[in-house]
Amino acid sequence: MADVETPEELLTGQWQNRPSILDGYKPYLDDRWNEGCTNAWKLWEEIVPLGYKGGYQRVRAYLHDKRTSPRPVTSRPPSPRAVAGWMLRRPESLTESEQLQLKTARTHCPDALTRHVRDFATMLVERQGERLPGWLDAVRQDDLPGLHTLASGIDRDRDAVIAGLTCPGTQALSKDTSTGSRC
Known part of the structure; x- marks a missing residue:
């Protein structure tokens, strides 16, 4: 004071x-x-x-x-982290308020963005690393610079990312002696 x-x-x-x-x-x-x-x-x-x-x-x-107010009063937009979290969760697990906020946020972003984020989440949850190359190609076909940056980062260590999306939890760090692979 x-x-x-x-x-x-x-x-x-x-x-x-x-x-x-x-x-x-x-x-x-x-x-x-x-x-x-x-x-x-x-x-x-x-x-x-x-x-x-x-x-x-x-x-x-x-x-x-x-x-x-002499200037328009608007609500504070949700953080990118919050919006990404809503996109990554299954729609039925969102509260009504979160569904409403996500719907509003999605009016300001392309449908392709939500589709790509959800597809990536599905690959992660269902351990479908083999789908990553196709996902990367689909991302590059859309005009989404933020996802292009992510795709470039993933490309730097594509094999490790595919292994991470495919192998269950801690087993990704141990070497399978029968096949010589890292799962």
Whole structure:
């Protein structure tokens, strides 16, 4: 407190970045707001069936900020790690809020990206390393620079990655004496 010059500085950042029960629904509310629906009660009624457990007043306060702010108020986008985690999980294991946020995030990224990420997750979970070369070819055919960088990194040690995607857990480190392979 001794380092601040004005009383307002004491409040800066204190409440603004705290998680809210409404956070998972803000992308939906923002989209509906941009579509022209500005009725807080109606929007609250729309998000309750989606799993929102909070009250109407929180929705009303969020929309009030949008009405009175000189600049648009938008929710903080989810982190890339969170979006990747949602894409990698089976859709039925996501909460309703996570499904809603993933749906919103996917509107801003190509369908091919989600498909490639899920295909890679399937290769990993089902130990299908033999599919990696085909996956790499498919990734290179799409205009996804981030995945092209990943594909280049995988190519540097392709055999090890295939072994890692194929061999179960710790057995990948032990040498099979009967075949001479590393599984």
